[in-house]
Amino acid sequence: xxxxxxxxxxxxxxxxxxxxxxxxxxxxxxxxxxxxxxxxxxxxxxxxxxxxxxxxxxxxxxxxxxxxxxxxxxxxxxxxxxxxxxxxxxxxxxxxxxxxxxxxxxxxxxxxxxxxxxxxxxxxxxxxxxxxxxxxxxxxxxxxxxxxxxxxxxxxxxxxxxxxxxxxxxxxxxxxxxxxxxxxxxxxxxxxxxxxxxxxxxxxxxxxxxxxxxxxxxxxxxxxxxxxxxxxxxxxxxxxxxxxxxxxxxxxxxxxxxxxxxxxxxxxxxxxx
Numbered sequence: 001x002x003x004x005x006x007x008x009x010x011x012x013x014x015x016x017x018x019x020x021x022x023x024x025x026x027x028x029x030x031x032x033x034x035x036x037x038x039x040x041x042x043x044x045x046x047x048x049x050x051x052x053x054x055x056x057x058x059x060x061x062x063x064x065x066x067x068x069x070x071x072x073x074x075x076x077x078x079x080x081x082x083x084x085x086x087x088x089x090x091x092x093x094x095x096x097x098x099x100x101x102x103x104x105x106x107x108x109x110x111x112x113x114x115x116x117x118x119x120x121x122x123x124x125x126x127x128x129x130x131x132x133x134x135x136x137x138x139x140x141x142x143x144x145x146x147x148x149x150x151x152x153x154x155x156x157x158x159x160x161x162x163x164x165x166x167x168x169x170x171x172x173x174x175x176x177x178x179x180x181x182x183x184x185x186x187x188x189x190x191x192x193x194x195x196x197x198x199x200x201x202x203x204x205x206x207x208x209x210x211x212x213x214x215x216x217x218x219x220x221x222x223x224x225x226x227x228x229x230x231x232x233x234x235x236x237x238x239x240x241x242x243x244x245x246x247x248x249x250x251x252x253x254x255x256x257x258x259x260x261x262x263x264x265x266x267x268x269x270x271x272x273x
Contacts, residue, residue: 006035006045016054031071032057064096065089105198117252117265120217123228125235130269132210134195136203142173142188144222153191170194173222174246175229180270181243183233185226189246213248213269214241221251221264228268236272245271 013020026032027044032053034044046054053074060070069085138157144150154171176189195201214235216228229247236243253265 004035004047006047009034009044009046012046012050012054015051016058018054018058026057029067029071031067031074063089064093102198106196109196109198113252114257117217117267120252120265120267122218123216123231125214125216125232127272128213128215128269130211130213130271132208134197134199134205134207136193136195136201137174137190137206138192139190140188142191143186144173144188150191157191157193170196170250172248172250174248176246177243180229180233180247183230185229188249192248194250211245211271212273213271215267215269217252217265217267219262219265221254221261221266222249225249225266225268232268232270236270241272243270244273 007015009020009023012018013023023032023034023044023046027034032050035047035050036045037043038045056074057070060073061067063086065085069089073082073085136157138153140153140156142150142153150171150173157171170193172192172194173188174190174192175185175187179185179187179189193201195205214232216232218224218228248269248271249266251264251266253263255264258264
């Protein structure tokens with residue numbers, strides 16, 4: 001009886017568009033052993049039985065099926081088993097699609113924020129309607145000179161979240177209504193995290209209602225903020241308005257996105273009525 005032709009590992013890798021390291025990994029994990037291994041050189045050789053199994057492995061991997069599930073099927077080939085595994089894999093794909101759609105929305109949010117910041121008119125006070133939003137607030141006494149000065153507070157704010165939610169354009173600091181009226185602009189009363197609708201946060205979340213705000217954007221960071229607060233409060237007084245909550249000061253573009261300080265953009269909004 002003729003022995004089937006055996007193919008060396010390198011040739012098999014080329015035939016199936018796999019890496020040699022993948023074939024070695026399949027052998028080491030027990031997923032697919034070669035037909036013959038040279039006891040002296042350790043070189044692996046494969047035959048038709050392995051080719052059939054490799055076809056199955058490659059196909060199921062294109063469906064993103066995990067290797068342990070593939071190994072289980074190869075050891076227990078049965079229509080019911082593969083049907084169950086395919087149904088389970090379909091559900092995993094659906095969950096992954098949801099996750100990718102969530103990531104896509106987050107990317108779109110950040111792109112919109114960047115475009116919005118870069119197209120800003122600077123040092124002009126405007127009245128805007130700010131939609132309702134969710135924040136995580138933490139009272140803290142802050143006098144930041146740079147974004148780095150806020151890092152210890154940010155770490156406490158984020159805590160042990162399983163998912164990273166802190167990113168530039170989402171972290172802000174605020175001055176209380178009382179201190180705004182007293183025009184104490186060098187000291188902040190708290191730090192907050194602005195959550196996208198897609199964000200998941202394990203902790204206390206505050207929903208802020210839609211409100212009217214006076215807003216100013218400027219080229220710079222927190223060190224240049226006091227004079228802008230003066231400008232905002234002068235406008236509020238001239239228009240017979242009054243602050244009705246803490247200010248919302250957010251660095252939209254900072255060192256985290258650019259090394260050029262001339263491109264830094266900060267926004268200050270004060271809720272008014």
